Amino acid sequence: MSTTPGFEPYVLTPLDHILWHFSLSTFYTFKLDNPFMAIPILEAGANKLISQYPFLTGNIIERRATGERKGICEVQPPSEEYMALHPFLNIKYHQRKIPSSSTGPSDSESVCTDSLYNGEFIPVPFGQNRSDLQPLLRIQANIMADGIILCASVHHRAMDAYGFFLIMKTFAAYCAGSEPVASFSPDPTDQAYARQQITKSARENLMNYGELYGYSHLCDYNGEKDESPDAPISRLYKLSAARIQRLKTICESLASTLLSKEEIEDLHNSNTKRSGGLFTQNDIVTSLIGLCGARARKQDLFSPSSLAFAANMRSFLQPSQLKNYAGNVVGVPRVSFLTQQGTDVSNSLKLNTILKTQTLFDPDDLFLLFNLALNVRRAIQSINNDYACGLISHIIHQNDWGALTNASSDITVSNLRHVPMYELDFGPIIGKPQSFDLPENRVEGVAWILPARPPSPTSDYYEAADAPWEFRLTLRQEAIDRLLQDKLFQSMCPPTSKL
Template identity: 25%
Template structure:
């Protein structure tokens, strides 16, 4: 993968939600008998990817433009001659870990490698945290029975949906490197960034020309306005935390959704008024994602340090919600965060139901198989919180995003755009089509995917791409980062046990 040539560009106000040295690390697992034979396909695909998106070889640095304090830009790397963007490592004593489609019956007999030390073996080495910060690094890891491709992407430059676009483009580059039609273009990236700058500078409602240049040309400092900060992202990983994969039954999540929507129809007028929905009641349903997020919110709140309230941030891909919709293939940050709060006193209704479940489990061999949740107060609690989440997502619309972009843009010091810490953060990547990607005849499709916990903060939950379990049933897989003692306590909660199929520490490979 060669270092590409591109025109330096200032990152958008939304990109400054993240610090310049925060990375999203994704590991893709390919199973094959002769993994060394597929190295060339990956290297060729990565090289083609770099040609199509040349700023992947760049680095994030303070911008030269003086119009804002601490604005950041992407420019050509200053150490092109001695930096390899793609590295290859061999680990013949390790094999691929289990996945939801293969894991049944394997847990007891394999030795999984977990934790930050194991994860670091898969990641290309570079100085972190540090600025200049690279935009992209890749490492191809050769195991005894397959490949692990670990991609490190700078979160200030590319968001979750952008990562999905990048993976789709990489699959196309591996499968058909000589194609002339591609799923995104460098021109699209420049036009969209310029739109976000203009949207913010004009106060949220700009007049957009049809032929925007790809370079940023802001010169006159705009009038400053007071900045309102929202609670959102927790940024700093914690070395004492651990990450776990939890697998939830889709059929049970669907059952809860059905019961909550039935209860919502009875409570709609009251709840809509509480959430400020007004007479129109724009929101009349809760989704499966809302239900799962509610379960995670309640259960993690129960085991975290007790406070009077708990805050929840939900990452929302807002590309289609801006005054002018952003392209689906835009790589940069276009995420807004909900700001939900629950009072610990709201959870008191669970005490009676949990006591009943604990007593019932004393004489049931498999309490997870019992037919509930049908407790009235518990269903109402789930309905209220799921509706609260849904309303907060609905309120992220063209008007609020225009105002938020203006607030970000007119912040005097762009390093202050960083969103504040919340207690629990949920990001859903379930719509990624990663398991449907075709990387060509040698690599084919991926067997598994992991997000390295070095990039996760305590209380962070990542809903992973949709897949099926060993029986071919749809499941929800969530990576949760918590203190080990908190995870042990949480797995004992009846509310979590009911839809949970299993939970294990995140495994990056296994010893042979």
């Protein structure tokens, strides 16, 4: 890599401080006849990326307490010595082949998909302390016998999923020898302005943010990986898109039967930019993961459970530059719900007509899912300009920004379904990724809904409605066993759908 360009240190925004204080690693797989030809292309692309966006080379540190506030993080430029030891792009050579869905641990010539998440394949080590220099972004090109596994590790306090996608799209364009499309490219000069405007957007309201954003055990967690026999495990599943649509249709029917005219109007008003009914498939999948995941984790099914999920707030904040802002602009609303009915809902005359024909699903499960999906939809509806500005104000008024994160929940869902990672085009030599994965396994109860996979590696586009819903969920083995025995989950995710 060439000499690293400098930049002025900057403080992370209030919204950055509610995200985890460690890096997440994503994996892009490219099957190539000659993977060595990709190395100079990736190096040239990385050099151009950091020349245009030098802050990507920076390190996140927690500043010493100043005045009444502590725990504030800032991004500082790295030294040349640090960059020599921790280059922005690292090249590592492996003798094994790229994993496939059929590759298992017993295949000595291949690496299993779930085994990628270790120090051999990622550029940023696990378990860094707050006092350590923590890279904002690092990339490692793992040169395999039959292609490349590109791993990008990004510090979550610096970027959300959409901001990270903008950077990767720009990187891909530079590797392809072209300029990124302006509408999907973060303007370097706009980034500082956007950070300032986020802070200036603070405006108090009456919402009690303290119940949603405050201290949790993750505030003290440094991302160290649990290597014990009972450690959480990340597993990849996929759901039938047709059955998700079927559940959506059932929930629409239940809403029409159970809700008042005013309640239905409110839901319609929240969907003015979308078509297709009162719920989205996102609502249904998020609720399904929340319901089945919480039942798998909990012993007491009659006590309330909680589901949190990330919500992009870019469209609710000004200025328009936030559309291409690469930092964090997410809220994390949380809803409470029941995982088991106290009475048999199929005895209700109102519900009987709808539920009696649904032989694939248990009526109690349908009613529980409907209520949770309704709560999710209403929570999404509550995310607006007042919510976003009030959240920023709440954070600013806290004395310790290091003791802030979204409150602990039984299940937390991040949805990348519509983030077009498979459309990243690295040019004629490298091409588009054949696979994208995020096998994060350090935080129990966290689910990642993965981007919709194209129907075939050569397709230029795909229909999101037809693509299976792939997701990863991190649970301990005993909870995984309960999940696979859950009848609702089995009906949506048959054994052949567990990858």
